[in-house]
Amino acid sequence: MPNPYLPRWEYIPDGEPRVFGNRVYIYGSHDNAGSDKFCDYRLKVWSAPVDNLNNWTCHGVAFCTRTDGENKSDTPWTEGELYAPDVVEKDGKYYLYAYIFYAKGCVAVSDRPEGPFQLLSQYKVPENSPKVLSEAVFVDPGVLVDDDGRVYIYCGYQGSYMTEIDSSNMYEIISGSFIPDIIPTDSPHDFFEACSLRKIGNTYYLIYSPKIGSRLAYATSASPRGPFEYRGVIIDNGVDYPGGNNHGSICEINGQWYIFYHRTTNGTVMSRRDCVERIEIEPDGTIKQVEMTSLGFEKSLSPYEIIPADLACVLKGGCFITEKNIFSRVITNITTGCIIGYKYFDFGEDFISKTMEFNISINGMGCKSKLRILIDDYENGLEIGSVDIGSDSGVYMGAVKNVTGRHAVYFIVQDRYEGYFTDMFKGRNLFEITSFVFSK
The missing domain is CATH 2.60.120.260 (Galactose-binding domain-like)
Known part of the structure; x- marks a missing residue:
């Protein structure tokens, strides 16, 4: 499929790609055409076979923070919009980590990667935690289940932090595990928002949005706790295109690595569609910046088709x-x-x-x-x-x-x-x- 790779009427920004079994799933926010605000309150899950990325299936609304017709609210304490979720697998179950605007975030669980997800708990934090933890909002959560079974969450807006989650319940924060400024806000890192953590080999890659431009950058570390070394920009969706924010991550599908990101439409930064580009991870672990194209998952387009x-x-x-x-x-x-x-x-x-x-x-x-x-x-x-x-x-x-x-x-x-x-x-x-x- 060319960009945008989902049906072109669908508005999924902040995409977190995950391969579970023989399918790739995309978890993200849900925008609307020409909207005057970021995101609504629905998680809509799409997936495709890893060997046929032209065949995307919509699994419907898997989680909701506000009642809407047949979709009942899963969060009785708030009707805030659902922003930038992530989903990970642990011991055969799938855990949804939700950031809810101006409200405490939560964790939900399902037996299937497409959901539906049932509320498990709000985030539980230790007493006397720093304010950014005690509020339990967890902006733009990016979650890593490491090879040893330990679970880490990376968050932040205009300042980053990480902490460890109790892997026995998947929602309780372990006391003493908080690390602020996991990605610095000063140059060259310039952290702004949109944490997403991936592990490749023995290297931890933290993909995020810097505070300058419409880019996705990355930093690497030999430990999930850092320190993270700035490595460069992967993509800038503001090059020769109407700018806006950016949020996404990298994913390997059938031996090929991709960067997932979003672009603005409808003359507003609040109406975004998910796109994808091929990337290469060099032997030294670097990712060269790629250009924004019309290709999506294709290697080329035919000019002889409409x-x-x-x-x-x-x-x-x-x-x-x-x-x-x-x-x-x-x-x-x-x-x-x-x-x-x-x-x-x-x-x-x-x-x-x-x-x-x-x-x-x-x-x-x-x-x-x-x-x-x-x-x-x-x-x-x-x-x-x-x-x-x-x-x-x-x-x-x-x-x-x-x-x-x-x-x-x-x-x-x-x-x-x-x-x-x-x-x-x-x-x-x-x-x-x-x-x-x-x-x-």
């Missing part, structure tokens, strides 16, 4: 993806100078044709404009053609140069107003893109 506009991974100049209804997601707010990009297409090795046909479906805005089509780079790439866009909705076609091999594709937008009145139309929404396709 491409929905919202697979774009480059949006510059103020344009953004918006959902009009469950069937329709377009790129809107397209003005002169906007850049829209997709990475990567495999055009094949056909040297016979000199040209290709390019078709694009648009919603007209009563304006005339021009769409230049470049490959490989939006500043210095090869321009393979252009299409004149009219004022009405419809499909517009142009002949473009035939290309072969694997390329990024960029659209550069220009209006077609000339003369004295040109400046009057700057900033005007020229059209919306719904989809496009190349053909030979």
Whole structure:
């Protein structure tokens, strides 16, 4: 599946990927299209077979912090929104660690990784604990069940901490195990939020969101208690794309490592969809920063299949993806100078044709404009053609140069107003893109 890899009407941010048995599960918050606040109160669980990442199944609402129709509240002490949960397996049971906004968090349990999860307990902390523990909120909990069976939880917002959980009950904090600032807030670590812990070999990887930009960074240690050495950025979803926060983790699926993260949509940082990119873990344990693409779990996309506009991974100049209804997601707010990009297409090795046909479906805005089509780079790439866009909705076609091999594709937008009145139309929404396709 390309990005976003779940059905495109689904809004799952803060994704924690976990492989249990022969399936990969994604646990995250639940946003809504065009929302004015982060997250609602539902945990919706999705999973796919590890050998078929194009076949995602929704298991429905597995835990709820507010009654909603047939979904009854699992947290009688609060109706706060459910943020950034995590799930781990211990002795054949699956434990959900919930952060509830402005309320005490909790642990729930299930016999199945997809749930439903039944409330086990609120977090229990020792008396006379530091305030950040005694409040028992546990912001953005990332949980590790270590090889020796000991259990650790990593949390924090604008400051991190970790502590050990009693593995006999999975919700009680062990006295004396609290460690503040497990990831420092000063440079180069710059911790902000979104702890997620993974163990690879004998190395502990703590993935988190720094306080600068829209990035996921990581630090490593030889011990679950640290100290953690800053290692670098894995992905920055604000590069050539509307920024926002970021939250996710790494996961190995069928021998391939991935970074799961989310992107903003609908012109708000509070409407996010989960995405994924391939990563490589080098022999020395480092993870090189990867770019944001349209690929998801795919190695390349076909330009000869109809491409929905919202697979774009480059949006510059103020344009953004918006959902009009469950069937329709377009790129809107397209003005002169906007850049829209997709990475990567495999055009094949056909040297016979000199040209290709390019078709694009648009919603007209009563304006005339021009769409230049470049490959490989939006500043210095090869321009393979252009299409004149009219004022009405419809499909517009142009002949473009035939290309072969694997390329990024960029659209550069220009209006077609000339003369004295040109400046009057700057900033005007020229059209919306719904989809496009190349053909030979």
